[in-house]
Structures are given as structure tokens and as C-alpha cells.
Amino acid sequence: MKLLYFHQHFSTPKGSAGIRSYAMAKRLVEKGHQVTMVCGSYSGGHTGLEQPFDKGVRRGMVDGINVIEFQLEYSNQDGFVKRTTLFFKFALKSISVALSEHYDLLFATSTPLTAAIPGIIARWLRGKPFVFEVRDLWPELPREMGVINNPIVLWAMGRLEWAAYKSAHRLIGLSPGIVDGIARLNIPRHKIAMIPNGCDLTLFGNANAKSWRPSGVKDTDLMAVFAGTHGIANGLDSVLDAALVLKKDGRNDIKFVLIGQGKVKEKMIRRAKQEGLDNIIFHDPVSKEKLSGLMAATDVGLQVLANVPAFYYGTSPNKFFDYIACGLPVLNNYPGWLADMINENDCGLTVPPEDAKAFADSLVYLADHREKLLGMSAAASKLAKKRFDRSKLSQQFADWLVTGSSNNA
Secondary structure, eight states: OEEEEEOTTOOOTTSSSOOHHHHHHHHHHHTTOEEEEEEEEETTOOOSOOSOOBTTEEEEEETTEEEEEEEEEEOTTSOHHHHHHHHHHHHHHHHHHHHHSOOSEEEEEOSSGGGGHHHHHHHHHSOOOEEEEESSOTTHHHHHHTSOOOHHHHHHHHHHHHHHHHHOSEEEESSHHHHHHHHTTTOOGGGEEEOOOOBOTTTTSOTTOOOOOOTTOOTTSEEEEEESOOSGGGOTHHHHHHHHHHHHTTOTTEEEEEESOOTTHHHHHHHHHHTTOTTEEEEOOOOHHHHHHHHHTOSEEEEOOOSOHHHHHHOOOHHHHHHHHTTOOEEEOSOSHHHHHHHHHTSEEEOOTTOHHHHHHHHHHHHHOHHHHHHHHHHHHHHHHHHOBHHHHHHHHHHHHHTOOOTTO
């Protein structure tokens, strides 16, 4: 089967972005399918193509995947207007591909929600089967975050969401809340499969990974790492608040490493300097391959988000699955399905939202009871292998995409 796969932020493991689409496309290729990946340029990603763009596009084979990359350079640090413009430019260029390429099935994954537009067009103008993957619920998330308040924009996004779900022959949700959100628009449950982000046990479970710690972190320090976007949604002020509590308490043996990029990173760096938070190290993004070495030297993974109820069951963060793939205990600061899973499997600790003292106290407890980390680490590894092995999830993904068969459908 020939599959046309749209993901604006596609990346291989050589980039610092999530590699779900790379892993899923690779599994499809391994099963004998032909996959064409359509994407844009992403500051945190690496598509695998190196040659110059020709009239705004370049094309080539990357690990068996035919990649079409548009010269649309996106960054998490871009403002709302620029990002929105790039989303629509990608959608318009994607429509031309959807109308001209030879393929049997079109698959598109959000975000952004505009990624669904070529699938909608292909479904109704060419009669092509269309499968849509929902990574975040739009417009619910931006509305609850207060990022988008314009009623006309929210209405338009709601109409696009409805059109995407109704046009798709099958859908994928990455979390329980996303599946419920799709179903609320009168989409039959048998058309929806929950296939969460997974654990790359080959990349992150490698016991031979060359471990490293950033400058400023001693081997004896408890190192807590956040690896991901530094954006409004991530609520990283909670980390700085906890760091301030620890600083005042003289716990200099606990260090935070925030690795990544994003719109609020410079603001956080300024705040950390103003408050003398030398227990926080800000680090540039690194490739997934190098990140595995950092994780090998990490004591605790930080699963942090802003206190927005829509996040509780409506997200499937890559970083959480990377943490447990490495056998890292996870400290989570908001309720929901991940917090429930951490508590049920004893693979970390959970604290209430916006409670800096509880956040700091949890790290102090782990620093003073290192033996607890060993048990939590073993539990995290067990959970990763039992429920979230990406090789198994990618098989489920391929079956659902091609045949409509899924254990979770």
C-alpha cells in the first residue's frame, strides 16, 4: 500500500523533537508499505535531508521513507501570528500534494489542527481513505489556556475540528481524554483507537549509553531533568518556584536541568538570574541520541505542565515516555491519567499543582532516600516494557491504519 503521511514537525532521532512519526513510518516500511512523509522545516527537528531547497521544497529517501520537506521554518519561539501563518502555508502546500501524488491512503497527525485540511480535501475530492491522529484537543486546549480568546477564531477552529473528525474514516487519540473529546462530537467509538506515545527502548533503554551531566552538576547531586519545550503550556515557573524553596533551605545538593527551547525560556533565564537560582542549569536542545546519555545520568524526570484541567487527561507527553523508557522515576505536578499511573505503579511521586513546597519536599525526600529511587526506577522500566513498548504500539498503529484492526479500537 502507498501511504501519504502528513506531519509538519517530522523529525528523525538526529533532531531534538519527538520521533513518533519517524518510528511509525519506519514500521510501515518494514511491513512492506511505501510511505511518503510530507513535512516542514522545524528548528528542533532533523528531517534527514541535507541538500539545498529547490523552489521551496526538497525531496529524498530517509531510512526507507520518501520525505517531502517544505521550506517553512517553524520555531516554538515564534509569535502566534507567525506560527498561524506557517500552519496555513503548510496546509495549502499539502493540499497540492494530496491532489497530485499517487497513493492509497492519506494519514495526517496534529498539531496543528490545520494538518487535517489535506485529508479533508483528499476524502471529498478524490475519494481517498483518510485517517487522522489527534495529539491535542483543539480548540479546547488554547481556549482553556487563554491563548486564544477571539470567539470568531474559536468558532472557526471548532468547525475545522468537526470537519476533520467527520471526514476521517478512522481516528487515533493519544490519551483517554483525547479519545473522549473525539467521541463527544458524535464520532462512533469503534472508529477511534487510543495509541499513546511510546517508549523507544532501543534508544533510551540502552545500558551502554555514554552518560553525561552538564557543567555545574556534581556526580553526588540529585539531578532532576525536564526535557522538552519551554512554553506557556509547560508551566515551568513551578520548577523555578521549587528551586527557590530549595535555595532558601540550603539544599545545594539538588540541581534542576531544563533542556530544550521555547517562547518563555529567555524570560525564565532572566528570572533565575534575578533570584540567584544557581541550582538551575538551562541547556540547549540536543539530539535524541545525545539525550539518552543525559537520561542515563539523571535521577528524576520532571513531568510538569501548567494547571489547566484540559491537560489532566488530554495530553500524551513525549517526555514522560522517554523518562520511563530510561527507567527514571517521575515527579509529576498535576492530576490526571499520568499521575494515576505513576501512583498505581509506584514509579515516581505526584504533587498538587502550584505547590512549590510539596514539589521541593518531594525532591528532598528522594535526595535523602536514594534507595527509594532504585525501586521506582525498576517500576518505571517495567511499566515502559509492559504497556508502552513503541515496537508493539507501532505494530498496533500499522494494523489500525491499514486494516482498521486494533486492540484498543
